[in-house]
């Protein structure tokens with residue numbers, strides 16, 4: 127059963143992404159807005175060295191200590207992006223609403239009106255049933271053209287909808303995901319978390335590269351973490367020079383190189399949609415809608431904060 131579920135998730139993920147927006151513009155936008163924003167994995171070690179120097183040099187002059195403190199701040203984790211969704215509307219300097227188009231073979235359509243802030247510090251991505259069109263319409267945003275980065279630490283506090291058929295995600299599109307070269311160096315899709323709310327109640331991390339066709343490659347990790355308890359959970363990706371490490375609520379859940387390491391930058395996406403393979407359109411799904419995916423905050427650091 128578990129094997130079946132995993133295969134189902136992968137297939138579903140691939141199917142959805144094949145029709146996903148923004149793929150074609152990723153190359154153009156990558157690298158335009160975060161030059162110099164990401165430090166190498168060596169920075170933490172350098173910071174540690176500086177800390178040791180501080181410990182053994184207490185007798186140094188105030189001026190010297192000040193210089194070291196400055197150097198430490200420059201080498202330590204730097205906050206590159208933050209949104210607490212405190213505004214009355216989505217901050218257009220950080221996010222754009224994903225273009226409206228059909229998803230999942232027409233089972234869902236992203237709709238501008240269903241992405242908004244609630245005035246209480248949350249981004250709301252709503253999924254609701256449209257009886258006239260017999261499909262789900264839902265909210266989705268992305269940082270395409272506004273913020274891109276590569277190595278770093280990405281985290282989002284999310285409360286996923288507990289409604290049959292819904293599928294929420296915090297993910298990234300990096301470089302040329304469609305480039306078929308046998309590696310992910312030219313581009314990769316990183317699904318930091320995908321929620322599949324149906325009777326299986328599954329969730330997973332996933333990576334996709336070399337396109338979405340016959341040459342498509344992917345890796346995924348199915349989670350047994352209970353994220354459908356109506357509470358916020360923290361989902362994070364640590365992207366270093368050597369590997370990708372995933373965390374849920376601060377605990378490591380997976381690490382992988384996924385076809386090599388992507389050399390291109392990527393933008394973030396927060397989306398909710400629905401899929402028939404997850405039960406969308408069924409009586410159970412329709413009765414459970416509308417349902418909201420709520421995001422408390424998103425932060426990106428130059429490296430993992432200690």
Ligand SMILES: [Ca+2]
Nearest residue numbers: 305307309336
């Ligand atoms: Ca490739």
